Amino acid sequence: xxxxxxxxxxxxxxxxxxxxxxxxxxxxxxxxxxxxxxxxxxxxxxxxxxxxxxxxxxxxxxxxxxxxxxxxxxxxxxxxxxxxxxxxxxxxxxxxxxxxxxxxxxxxxxxxxxxxxxxxxxxxxxxxxxxxxxxxxxxxxxxxxxxxxxxxxxxxxxxxxxx
Amino acid sequence: xxxxxxxxxxxxxxxxxxxxxxxxxxxxxxxxxxxxxxxxxxxxxxxxxxxxxxxxxxxxxxxxxxxxxxxxxxxxxxxxxxxxxxxxxxxxxxxxxxxxxxxxxxxxxxxxxxxxxxxxxxxxxxxxxxxxxxxxxxxxxxxxxxxxxxxxxxxxxxxxxxxxxxxxxxxxxxxxxxxxxxxxxxxxxxxxxxxxxxxxxxxx
Numbered sequence: 001x002x003x004x005x006x007x008x009x010x011x012x013x014x015x016x017x018x019x020x021x022x023x024x025x026x027x028x029x030x031x032x033x034x035x036x037x038x039x040x041x042x043x044x045x046x047x048x049x050x051x052x053x054x055x056x057x058x059x060x061x062x063x064x065x066x067x068x069x070x071x072x073x074x075x076x077x078x079x080x081x082x083x084x085x086x087x088x089x090x091x092x093x094x095x096x097x098x099x100x101x102x103x104x105x106x107x108x109x110x111x112x113x114x115x116x117x118x119x120x121x122x123x124x125x126x127x128x129x130x131x132x133x134x135x136x137x138x139x140x141x142x143x144x145x146x147x148x149x150x151x152x153x154x155x156x157x158x159x160x161x162x163x
Numbered sequence: 164x165x166x167x168x169x170x171x172x173x174x175x176x177x178x179x180x181x182x183x184x185x186x187x188x189x190x191x192x193x194x195x196x197x198x199x200x201x202x203x204x205x206x207x208x209x210x211x212x213x214x215x216x217x218x219x220x221x222x223x224x225x226x227x228x229x230x231x232x233x234x235x236x237x238x239x240x241x242x243x244x245x246x247x248x249x250x251x252x253x254x255x256x257x258x259x260x261x262x263x264x265x266x267x268x269x270x271x272x273x274x275x276x277x278x279x280x281x282x283x284x285x286x287x288x289x290x291x292x293x294x295x296x297x298x299x300x301x302x303x304x305x306x307x308x309x310x311x312x313x314x315x316x317x318x319x320x321x322x323x324x325x326x327x328x329x330x331x332x333x334x335x336x337x338x339x340x341x342x343x344x345x346x347x348x349x350x351x352x353x354x355x356x357x358x359x360x361x362x363x364x365x366x367x
Contacts, residue, residue, distance in 0.1 A: 007188055015180045036194070045268040062268065065275050072357065088190050092183045103172035117364045120272060126173040139271025140365055147367060153166045 006043060013059050014089045016127070021089075023111055023119055024067040032087050034070045038063045039088065053136070060129075060137045064120045071116045110156055118152065125149055206286070207262045210255045217252035224248050224304075227311035236318055237310055243303035247296055254289045261285060277361050283354045291347050298335040302328055 010017070017038055025031040041062050049058055107126075111119055117138075124134045131149075135142045228241030261282045267275065305327060309315045317324050 003192065007186070007191060010191070011186045011188075014184050014186050015177055018180060018184055019177075039191070039194070041267070048268045061270070061272060061275075064272055065267070068272065068276060069279065072353075086187070086190070088187050088194075089184055090187065091180075092185050101172055101176060103169055104176045107169050107173065115360065117273070117276075117360065126170060127177070128170075128174070137272060139273040144365070144367060156166055156169070 006046060009046065009055065009059075010039065010042070010089075013056065016056065016059060017063055018089050019123060019127070020063045020067050023108070023123055024071045024116070026112070028087075030070075034067060035088055037070060038066045041066045054133075057133060057137055060124065064123075064137070068116045068120065106160065110159055114152075118148070121145070121148055122152055125152075207259065210258045210262065213255040214252065214259060217248055217255060221245060221248040221252050223311075224307060227307050231307065231310060237307055240303040240305070241307040244300060244307055247300040247303065250296070251293060251300075254293060258282075258286055258289065273361055273365055277358065280354050280358045280361065284351065284358070287347050287351045287354065291343055291351075294339040294342060294347075297339065298331055301331045301335065 017035065021031045021035045021038070025034050042059065045058075045062050049055070111122055114122060121134065121138065124137060129137070131142045131145045134145045138145070224241065224245040228238065228245055231237035231241060265275070265278055265282065270278070305324075306317045309317045317327075
């Protein structure tokens with residue numbers, strides 16, 4: 001696949017990649033490393049993309065799988081990548097992470113406490129994916145997705161009522 | 164506050180990201196993605212190198228054992244070291260086959276995580292076994308390697324042979340016990356727990 005086409009795909013899906021990196025890595029250095037790992041995986045895999053599923057489903061699968069594996073790794077920062085001290089996908093100069101809406105801050109705090117699989121589930125839900133799509137990306141039944149979402153909703157409600 | 168409120172806030176956040184997120188194209192172009200190895204490829208490359216090395220060693224040891232088959236003092240260690248070397252080779256082949264069967268690009272998350280974790284478990288169990296076998300391998304390797312490479316009969320110098328054997332056992336056994344206990348067992352436990360977590364996530 002040509003690099004220009006790849007860049008275009010990444011550009012169109014930069015929000016998705018950014019949110020996954022932000023959800024799974026709080027430390028900026030690890031986040032840059034995870035971002036690079038996701039981009040490498042996408043680059044190596046997009047040649048195999050045959051269009052049977054939506055491109056976003058494909059990207060979610062690769063990016064979330066990479067993020068979950070990365071999250072589970074003991075040593076976070078790898079030695080075999082190009083050392084970069086800035087993100088490839090980043091907020092423009094006049095915006096920064098600290099200016100997040102209070103609800104989003106609370107949401108990220110809640111997500112941080114979830115395990116790596118629930119993190120993926122809630123992220124897919126918040127990103128407006130349908131239960132069917134979530135089920136397809138995760139590899140569980142739609143009923144299972146509905147049950148889990150309803151459980152997370154309950155936990156979220158309890159947590160914010162306590163705050 | 165309801166989840167719908169958070170969802171609305173999240174949509175707003177997403178819109179804001181669309182307006183403000185920039186892709187650093189020049190930095191992306193700087194990274195030679197074609198040549199960059201993914202984290203997942205590292206253990207695969209290690210095992211492939213291992214296959215090449217163990218294959219050569221097994222062939223060499225088998226050849227040397229055949230050459231010295233008339234002398235029982237070389238025949239027995241030769242057979243033992245060839246068998247262990249072939250075992251190491253078969254372990255690496257098994258690991259690489261499992262690696263190559265992973266469909267990283269077209270598999271739902273849970274299925275892939277399960278396969279990756281099962282592969283991890285297999286690698287750890289085999290590495291533990293490889294480590295346990297190593298002292299026996301090293302001791303059996305010495306006579307056949309010395310005679311075939313250096314034409315030196317290690318049995319002529321009993322003192323040297325005993326020192327070498329003692330050294331191998333004194334270092335390898337505590338080291339392998341330590342590695343197994345503090346590295347592999349911990350990782351095995353983590354992998355088993357994650358596999359249980361995936362199964363329970365699937366079942367709920």
